[in-house]
Amino acid sequence: MSHETLTFEHFKLPLENGLYLEGEVRVPVGTAPKPVLLISHGFRGHKDWAFWPEVSGRIAGSGFYTVSFNFSRIAARDADGISPEEAAEAATLSSAALLIQGDQDRDALLLQHAGFREQAPQHRYLSIRGADHTFGTVDPYEGSTSALNEAVTSTIAFLQEKLA
Template sequence: MSNQVIAAQRFGIDLGGGHFIHGEVKAVDDGTVKPVLVLSHGFKGHKDWGFWPEVSRRFAEEGFYTISYDFARIHARNEGQDERVVAAVSTVSREVRDIEAVVNAVRKGELPFANEADPERLAILGHSRSGSSSIIYAAEHPGVGAVVVWNGGSTPALPAGGNGEQLSYHDQAIIADIESNEARFDVANKFQSLSVPALLVQGTNDNERLLAHNKRLQEIAPDQHFVSIAGGDHTFGAVHPYEGATRELDEAFAETVQFLRTVY
């Protein structure tokens, strides 16, 4: 579908309390109802980081109603909100809530080109930490049809550093969130409990912690789908500012489309 004209329109979701999610929908505006794909960026990224603008367009060309968005922490940071406010919306719990807000907006028909979207065929894709958040969300919300994780899927880790006042507000918020949600954030347990198909795409040159978690998930849920990208690092060789697709990124994209085709 690469010869199709892609329509794109930005949107905002008011979460209350001065918090917003800003995103963009891309789709072939041809009047046909399409499966929905929600793309969630990594912890250090944003919806316009590196490969995301191109990847979201390419998924739209493949026939998906594609949503890319910034987690609420991005708006808070860009608006120069107080450090403690930014910290409070930077937790895993808040990330899961942000995914829920986007999915709910799809189901209510509140996003652009709503007539092009089929909420009954909805998949979520998360990179890095949002891969773990996507697994947690899908395990807790049976309406999701499929989960894709790019270089993620580990149980959230505590930030490195000292204790007490030596920690930033950011690290304190993340630590408190993880420590109070130990069972909920057991990603291996959540992954094993999934009742929907999942695909984990993992670069072989990613960090050892993620590789170890990926191996663990393969052991406990062998019926799920796993793909190794030879030579792929945490961003499949892509950089920001973007310099174009890499072989590893193209392979991750192709494997993801093939998987989603089997689901929808």
């Protein structure tokens, strides 16, 4: 895996009703076109929460453009994941997907992950042994963990296989 020098730029785009979209773009140096990955945080997070800046930088350093951003508002209905109807719709994705889950996550999310495996066996699934919802990391961020390293390394390998 290469670790390229990155160009980093912050952006803030005005939206309606006084809202805005704020984020960062990381671009490997060079002029060759590369796939762009949108990196979005979870329900209670933000683009700078714990491991997200490092993950965005590591993926960009492996040769992809990354865009991380903060949502103007959080639209999730609850902290237990998506509805069964939304899960069924997600199972119909025609593009390849990699779903990574720590095997020590909350029960509701583990059940949701198992449902995805059953409804959409065409996708790739990775269960990281001993990992929780945040792969053993905390906020404020104290550095990577072996579980997070496994998740990021697997993600980069998947992206390189499917997009490079």
